[in-house]
Amino acid sequence: MKTARVAHAGAIHTAHPHAQGLQLADGRVLAEDQVVWLPPFDVGTIIALGLNYADHVRELSKELTITSQDEPLVFLKTPGSVIGHRGQTRRPAGVAFMHYECELAVVIGRPAHRVSRDEALQHVAGYTVCNDYAIRDHLENWYRPNLRVKNRDGGTVLGPWFVDAADVPDPQALALRTLVNGQIVQQGHTSHMIHDVASLIEYLSAFMTLQPGDVILTGTPDGTVNVDVGDEVACEIDGIGRLVNTLVGDELFGIQP
Amino acid sequence: MLVKTVPGLPLLPVTPWTLSGQVVGVLMNDPQALAALGEAVHAAPYKAPPVAPVLYVKPRNTLAAPQPPVVLPRGIEALEVGAALGLVIGRTACRVPEARALAHVAALVPVADLSVPHTRFYRPSVRFKALDGSCRIGPAVPLAGIDPDALDITVAVDGVPVQAASTARFQRHAARLLADVTAFMTLQPGDVLLTGVPFGAPIVSAGQTARIAIVGVGALELSFEREAP
Numbered sequence: 001m002k003t004a005r006v007a008h009a010g011a012i013h014t015a016h017p018h019a020q021g022l023q024l025a026d027g028r029v030l031a032e033d034q035v036v037w038l039p040p041f042d043v044g045t046i047i048a049l050g051l052n053y054a055d056h057v058r059e060l061s062k063e064l065t066i067t068s069q070d071e072p073l074v075f076l077k078t079p080g081s082v083i084g085h086r087g088q089t090r091r092p093a094g095v096a097f098m099h100y101e102c103e104l105a106v107v108i109g110r111p112a113h114r115v116s117r118d119e120a121l122q123h124v125a126g127y128t129v130c131n132d133y134a135i136r137d138h139l140e141n142w143y144r145p146n147l148r149v150k151n152r153d154g155g156t157v158l159g160p161w162f163v164d165a166a167d168v169p170d171p172q173a174l175a176l177r178t179l180v181n182g183q184i185v186q187q188g189h190t191s192h193m194i195h196d197v198a199s200l201i202e203y204l205s206a207f208m209t210l211q212p213g214d215v216i217l218t219g220t221p222d223g224t225v226n227v228d229v230g231d232e233v234a235c236e237i238d239g240i241g242r243l244v245n246t247l248v249g250d251e252l253f254g255i256q257p
Numbered sequence: 258m259l260v261k262t263v264p265g266l267p268l269l270p271v272t273p274w275t276l277s278g279q280v281v282g283v284l285m286n287d288p289q290a291l292a293a294l295g296e297a298v299h300a301a302p303y304k305a306p307p308v309a310p311v312l313y314v315k316p317r318n319t320l321a322a323p324q325p326p327v328v329l330p331r332g333i334e335a336l337e338v339g340a341a342l343g344l345v346i347g348r349t350a351c352r353v354p355e356a357r358a359l360a361h362v363a364a365l366v367p368v369a370d371l372s373v374p375h376t377r378f379y380r381p382s383v384r385f386k387a388l389d390g391s392c393r394i395g396p397a398v399p400l401a402g403i404d405p406d407a408l409d410i411t412v413a414v415d416g417v418p419v420q421a422a423s424t425a426r427f428q429r430h431a432a433r434l435l436a437d438v439t440a441f442m443t444l445q446p447g448d449v450l451l452t453g454v455p456f457g458a459p460i461v462s463a464g465q466t467a468r469i470a471i472v473g474v475g476a477l478e479l480s481f482e483r484e485a486p
Contacts, residue, residue, distance in 0.1 A: 045316040076314035207384040
């Protein structure tokens, strides 16, 4: 089953897919653009993989001092950075390189403490799409990637649908891609993850108890390209959903040049 | 905010009455920490001293009250006990100007930021700072009348004073920190911003106790145990 959380006509609703867009739990059928899409689950801790696709490692190899054989490269983001489907994310003036990252997001359902790889997927509630934005201009070499790069308001796009784990028998069998203004700019497949979903849950739960609502952003393949104000960025994962975000400029927020 | 309050954490004596569960900290705010690295600051992998505040997240699995013993997991022989002042946000703070920053702070908390000791800060493992129960938050006091930039911090281990510091020596004072952080990430009521761990934080092992005190704010008493086999 796929569920969304949307705001419409004064209330927040659970919704399901419908041929004409979506249907609220109360029966109302609406088009996608008639509702405000919220993140489709209650977000706890956000655990992101910095480098989890072999081709992306090669893309960034100039900047690295470690290899993919090391511990998974994990960093944390806060729920304050989360925004839903069809939202607006600010692209500040004066930066050269702000890019999207299409990622499979894995939502924990059962508390996980020191679980083995074999039992790891039993702790997954479901999946959604994530666009994990970054502004590379602000990258520094202290506790990287720094929050100013990766934890900006609107920098963690999640949705549109929360897809039950039972409907995703193999999270390593999913094609993903990003389109900017309708052009494909990034393509990959979750079979190319260096550390698969089950391994990540085993690794993380060894030292931090994972709780329902915690979400693992499992990394992105190569093909991360700068996007500009006005661009529409669509991150797609087959069987999971198509997550859209539009970049907007400083002037909307009253920020003077 | 979608983060629920973690049970066992202190209530606040002022609005917003509860912590949100979001805690962000600052590293290298004590100039002695950077100075201790010497020339390494300019060499790879750092290549240059930090420009923006060096921030880290203490996720919600780390949040706990001071009273329960700190359990060192199997394989962890010692923890660094980082004494930190926490600013508890009272009003939504988005791109706040430095001159008005402290008006967004409702309360102060003493915090023990426990970490697996590490001396390299390029891309340390998330597990160094994300162990269960590794962010102990003590009782809150209202900000009113307290200068967060003039607070003495002391740490004692097994009853013996081992560290004496002050927030006065931080490179970024509280208002500057709030301005720099909220420039790109909005802080919400109940969020906590740790203003820095003074250089020279003690290392403790199972069987020891530690007391962190921030004069005028409060104190935390911690005991450390080995994990049961």
